[in-house]
Amino acid sequence: MEGRKLYLPRASVLVAGFVIAGLLGLTAYFFPIFQVAATSAVSSGSLPDALPGPTQPFTVLLLGSDDDAKFVPDRFNSQSMILVRLDPSAKRATMLSIPRDLWVPIPGHGTGKISTAFQLGGPALAMKAVETNFRVRIDDYVWIGLKGLVNLIDRLGGVDVVVTNPVMDDFYPADVNTNDPYGYNRVAVLPGAVHLDGIHALQYVRSRHGDLRGDFARSERQQQLLLAIKDAHLNAADLPFLASAFSGEIKTSIGLDRVRQLLALAGELGGSGITREVLMPPYTSETTIGGQDVVLPSWRLILPLVHKTFP
């Protein structure tokens, strides 16, 4: 009995040890909040203009890439490009999907598909390409990879979407969680109201072969998924949970203040406060240039549409 006592640390040491262990666990969980807060302070100083106040509208460029093993890390095209204007005071949001094959001047790199801007110069050049061609000012960007999207949806417990028609694809890239990133499999997302997990949500927003409207239909589905994520009613306290879901599969210039604005606004946005635009014909037309399938912009139609919402 006496000997056993000798082996045990003092009660105060035990208690302190458990308290420290618990605090370390909590710190590990909430670390992303501190990290985002720190990033926010640095980012705000580097912006050319002062950050808008908490009620002022702002514009975010959402970028999504195929970042599987087929590609050199950090040399991805942006397969998805959505310009989002959020107006907290009016509780309005506008989403404008930009076709990935839009044939435009890319600053410093001649003319090419707008999706290549991200590959050539990262988020900065992607933002610059959109700003110069669409004549808008972008405040921030968010980039997400394949696994990041899958993890996010799964951590949300899935999302509800209305599939308007069967999304069928016999050549869907089987490049997530695989040893063969060049493989493919078949996809059938059946129509109607459905609850999608991460992998099926990714299939839904990524598949494009079986739809007559090709990339335009895919853009619509991507906007639809954004709305479904919005309906998940996230709030600022979910940041650690989001950060762990992304597990490095996200890049953003957004600071903590704006994240809070975004999440708060998402909860307040109703269906009538959201405008969705996809640059389908007549805003664009499809053609071939140098053997590439490209989408030509009709700026005469696009710019008035854009400037109704985006300054």
Next chain:
Amino acid sequence: MKQAAVSAAVVLAMIAFGVGAYNTVGSLRGGTTAVQRPTSSLVAVPGTIYVAQGGALYRLRDGSFKQITPDDGWTQPAGSPDGKQVVAVKQTVNSGDLFLLEGDGRVVAQLTHNDARRAERNHWAFYPRFSADGATIFYSYDPKDPFNSYRVDLAIFSRPADPASHGETDWTLPNQYTGGDTNPMPTKGALVFTRFSIDEHSVMHSQVWLQGRPGSPGVALTAAADDCAQAAVSPDAKRLAMVCRHGELRSMRLVVVPLDLVSASIGPPAAVVSGGLVASPAFSPDGQTLAYLAPASPGGPFQLWTVTLSPATGPASPRQVTQNLSLDSSSPPAWVAS
């Protein structure tokens, strides 16, 4: 030695405590309700209802669920007219096949063989339904387009329910690159199904169609602007239930309309459920109640609901039959008497 062991145990306990604190906060913040396997229902429903969740088929009878297949890609069960057998889909990554099962899940026969080595040579089979006499099974199937390998459009086919018999019949010609025709519902010699089309503004629409015989032109029962789909026909073939979304993507209506097969027309709709998401209605064997699938809360997984249809008083309030499940909403409940 003993002291070192005790110290190590204490340190391990502290680490476990720290990890526990991390996980506890994470689970509290996650906010998602844990999905459960079906075991019991909130309310009793008469007869037997088959549903699908997580790749398994479940049978609801007397307030209790029983899993009748393993979690192995099973979905979309449909009961035979005598209620003794079930036809269902077994889906793999690249293909889907129809199987005939006993009511307890025992496989009687595999009716189709759609798997192939190369992914694009596989086929799908979805939405199987027995004809009223039980002799024929209607389903959606993707015939290959030899000139367009990217084109995958489902068409409605039929085949004998007898596993020993063969001979598929192609009933419909879907609009190209829309995904094709779905939800076949054979009724009194005719076929009701959902067809998709793209309008001049590149907007996708769904309509409920009626077709009299294989290859005939058929007629749209609903307008494109109403975006109706997933039709179910009452056992007496006088009413039709369907989901309509009217161009919306976050709000739908479950409606019931009078159906006249002779004039190939429907009457004015009566809304049974409005707002939110709703899917896959199915009539009870006596035609007096509808089963359907809908989330219990916005954004959540789908639960089984029923609503009684009374011609005199109109539809009653919906009753939630399950909670905390994640039922496959593309798999209509199969409701049989026995």
